[in-house]
Amino acid sequence: MLRYFLIRLGQSLALMFGVLLLVFMMLRVTGDPAALMLPREASAAEIEAFRERMGFNRPIIVQFVDFLSKAVVGDFGESLHFRTPAMTLVTQRLPATVELAATGLLFAVLIGVPIGMMGGLKPGSAADSLARLLALMGQSIPNFWLAMLMILFFGVQLRWFPTFGRGAWNSVVMPAFVLGLPVMGQIVRLTRSTVLEIRSEDFVRTAYSKGLEPPVIYLKHILRNASIPIISVIGVQFGYMLGGSIYIETIFAWPGMGQLLQLAIGWRDFPLVQAIAIFTSTVVIALNLLTDLVYAIIDPRIRYGF
Amino acid sequence: MAIILEVRDLKTRFYTVDGVVHAVNGVSFDLAKGETLAIVGESGSGKSVSVMSLLRLIPMPPGRIESGQALFYGSDGPKDLLRLSQKELRDIRGGAIGFVFQDPATSLNPILTVGEQIIEIITRHLHLSRHEARERALQLLASVGIPDPEVRLGCYPFQLSGGMRQRVMIAIAIACNPQIVIADEPTTALDVTVQAQIVELFKRLRQELGMALIWITHDLGIVAGLADRVMVMYGGRPAEVALVDELYDHPLHPYTIGLLGALPRLDVDESRRLVSIRGTPPDLMIPIQHCPFAWRCDYAFPRCWEEIPPLVEVRPKHMAACFFDIERGEPRHDGN
Numbered sequence: 002m003l004r005y006f007l008i009r010l011g012q013s014l015a016l017m018f019g020v021l022l023l024v025f026m027m028l029r030v031t032g033d034p035a036a037l038m039l040p041r042e043a044s045a046a047e048i049e050a051f052r053e054r055m056g057f058n059r060p061i062i063v064q065f066v067d068f069l070s071k072a073v074v075g076d077f078g079e080s081l082h083f084r085t086p087a088m089t090l091v092t093q094r095l096p097a098t099v100e101l102a103a104t105g106l107l108f109a110v111l112i113g114v115p116i117g118m119m120g121g122l123k124p125g126s127a128a129d130s131l132a133r134l135l136a137l138m139g140q141s142i143p144n145f146w147l148a149m150l151m152i153l154f155f156g157v158q159l160r161w162f163p164t165f166g167r168g169a170w171n172s173v174v175m176p177a178f179v180l181g182l183p184v185m186g187q188i189v190r191l192t193r194s195t196v197l198e199i200r201s202e203d204f205v206r207t208a209y210s211k212g213l214e215p216p217v218i219y220l221k222h223i224l225r226n227a228s229i230p231i232i233s234v235i236g237v238q239f240g241y242m243l244g245g246s247i248y249i250e251t252i253f254a255w256p257g258m259g260q261l262l263q264l265a266i267g268w269r270d271f272p273l274v275q276a277i278a279i280f281t282s283t284v285v286i287a288l289n290l291l292t293d294l295v296y297a298i299i300d301p302r303i304r305y306g307f
Numbered sequence: 308m309a310i311i312l313e314v315r316d317l318k319t320r321f322y323t324v325d326g327v328v329h330a331v332n333g334v335s336f337d338l339a340k341g342e343t344l345a346i347v348g349e350s351g352s353g354k355s356v357s358v359m360s361l362l363r364l365i366p367m368p369p370g371r372i373e374s375g376q377a378l379f380y381g382s383d384g385p386k387d388l389l390r391l392s393q394k395e396l397r398d399i400r401g402g403a404i405g406f407v408f409q410d411p412a413t414s415l416n417p418i419l420t421v422g423e424q425i426i427e428i429i430t431r432h433l434h435l436s437r438h439e440a441r442e443r444a445l446q447l448l449a450s451v452g453i454p455d456p457e458v459r460l461g462c463y464p465f466q467l468s469g470g471m472r473q474r475v476m477i478a479i480a481i482a483c484n485p486q487i488v489i490a491d492e493p494t495t496a497l498d499v500t501v502q503a504q505i506v507e508l509f510k511r512l513r514q515e516l517g518m519a520l521i522w523i524t525h526d527l528g529i530v531a532g533l534a535d536r537v538m539v540m541y542g543g544r545p546a547e548v549a550l551v552d553e554l555y556d557h558p559l560h561p562y563t564i565g566l567l568g569a570l571p572r573l574d575v576d577e578s579r580r581l582v583s584i585r586g587t588p589p590d591l592m593i594p595i596q597h598c599p600f601a602w603r604c605d606y607a608f609p610r611c612w613e614e615i616p617p618l619v620e621v622r623p624k625h626m627a628a629c630f631f632d633i634e635r636g637e638p639r640h641d642g643n
């Protein structure tokens with residue numbers, strides 16, 4: 002178990018290093034970073050002064066070591082637009098994004114897993130038709146269109162939920178629903194197909210032959226064995242969601258990281274874009290590591306290295 | 308001897324997209340208390356589906372039990388297993404009737420400990436606390452011949468050998484003092500030496516616990532030292548039912564004779580050991596309209612192509628479903 006964990010941890014750290022290298026290179030290898038970051042009207046003297054200030058005139062290796070040593074303590078320089086540390090701007094946006102992502106994910110899992118399970122346990126039943134419908138809808142409805150529709154209907158017409166911003170307790174409902182719907186669709190489809198497969202395994206027949214009650218068979222024997230692929234999808238999707246959704250945060254004027262990223266790109270605020278990219282990658286890598294750990298807790302064959 | 312199980316005219320079909328599989332076409336047999344009945348027959352003859360139908364363990368759909376009766380004479384009077392409510396059925400499964408399946412590698416839940424898989428059946432049927440159930444699980448592991456029960460209790464199936472896993476399955480099957488244990492080819496997936504150990508284990512447990520045993524196998528060779536009676540199945544029907552010695556000495560059905568001829572014999576040279584019967588098993592997609600064995604049979608005569616031979620008592624306690632009198636070498640004349 003410890004060995005498994007250390008290997009995964011090592012892989013994650015290597016991956017993280019790769020991400021940092023990539024982000025560092027992107028800016029520097031594709032052209033003159035100073036010219037990229039400054040407005041087009043900037044004079045040669047201004048560019049030169051900027052280059053000096055940012056240290057772009059030093060040897061690339063020195064720059065990278067400098068970049069790395071700052072990165073490990075979360076220092077990605079100052080935002081060009083706000084003139085404040087980029088990382089602070091990111092962490093200020095974090096609560097809103099976490100709230101949105103967690104609510105969306107919770108909705109997707111709490112609806113998706115039970116419905117997918119009912120479909121997989123009784124293929125061809127009414128519950129299964131519902132499951133397949135939800136899976137299809139979740140994965141095919143374009144989210145910007147759904148968002149518009151919901152704003153018009155539930156926001157403007159019925160006035161159930163605020164149409165934009167993050168204020169009242171219920172302002173998260175609509176964006177979280179729109180964000181979670183495709184994930185729910187994917188979870189329904191995956192849960193259904195995995196449960197369908199596991200339900201005809203020999204060990205499930207053994208569980209029936211022991212006279213166990215159906216809920217015990219469904220949860221302890223079937224769902225637990227089906228949970229590995231489901232958890233892996235949850236991990237990946239939560240990673241994406243935590244990166245902030247540019248679409249949804251923009252449509253709903255949700256003050257999260259997606260919105261910040263959209264603004265930062267517009268301002269050519271490279272340090273800020275970098276900070277967001279690295280932060281998001283870190284979250285995804287950390288979630289992957291966590292997912293691997295959960296696998297090991299659920300499946301002893303992974304724990305014992307089989 | 309008192310009867311514990313009485314099965315009459317059991318019929319099971321599978322309604323698949325390719326058509327209807329007539330898997331079991333009228334199986335009847337009795338099982339006495341403490342008796343061992345072997346069910347033999349080639350692959351696809353309906354052995355597994357017959358016994359799994361008794362406890363409704365076949366997948367439904369596509370499976371459906373079309374007709375029949377399975378009277379179980381438990382402590383509280385006879386009950387028709389095929390007509391029990393789901394709740395009553397669950398009490399019988401794993402309680403009065405235990406199951407051992409063919410492949411221990413897939414029949415145990417891969418992510419639960421051996422202990423958990425034994426304890427859950429004990430707490431389900433016997434009113435024991437978790438602690439008492441654990442104690443019982445330890446005793447069970449010891450009684451099926453697993454060394455170091457304390458350690459094994461915490462093991463996962465993949466940490467055990469095939470033989471050990473099958474012993475765990477057996478411990479599960481006998482955990483709640485069943486009156487019947489049904490073992491569906493419990494040795495087929497194991498090494499030859501382990502097979503013999505498992506057979507010995509069953510013999511010992513049968514003696515200690517006094518349970519009746521239904522033992523399904525392909526192989527008449529294993530049956531001789533183990534079973535009291537044998538039911539030979541062909542095309543989803545019993546072809547012949549008799550006491551073991553009687554069956555070996557006076558086989559009445561041409562299919563049984565073929566099987567006995569195909570019996571692996573150690574005294575014959577390796578290349579000739581597995582002579583099988585000519586022809587292929589019947590197509591179960593087609594409902595039976597005449598003797599299903601007719602077209603593989605050396606003795607078939609016109610009647611065999613017209614009627615289904617009923618299972619009748621030809622010699623004392625010896626039933627066969629055949630129109631031909633093998634002993635006289637001519638068609639049977641007696642009403643049937």
Ligand SMILES: Nc1ncnc2c1ncn2[C@@H]1O[C@H](COP(=O)(O)OP(=O)(O)OP(=O)(O)O)[C@@H](O)[C@H]1O
Pocket residue numbers: 321323328329330348349350351352353354355356357366369370525591
């Ligand atoms: N779930 C199912 N769906 C469709 N057909 C099935 C199903 N289960 C069994 N059958 C069919 O029922 C028939 C009898 O199968 P059964 O498993 O009882 O044979 P068996 O005598 O146990 O053979 P084996 O010795 O190979 O285990 C076979 O033709 C099989 O294909």
Ligand SMILES: [Mg+2]
Pocket residue numbers: 354355356491
């Ligand atoms: Mg079988």
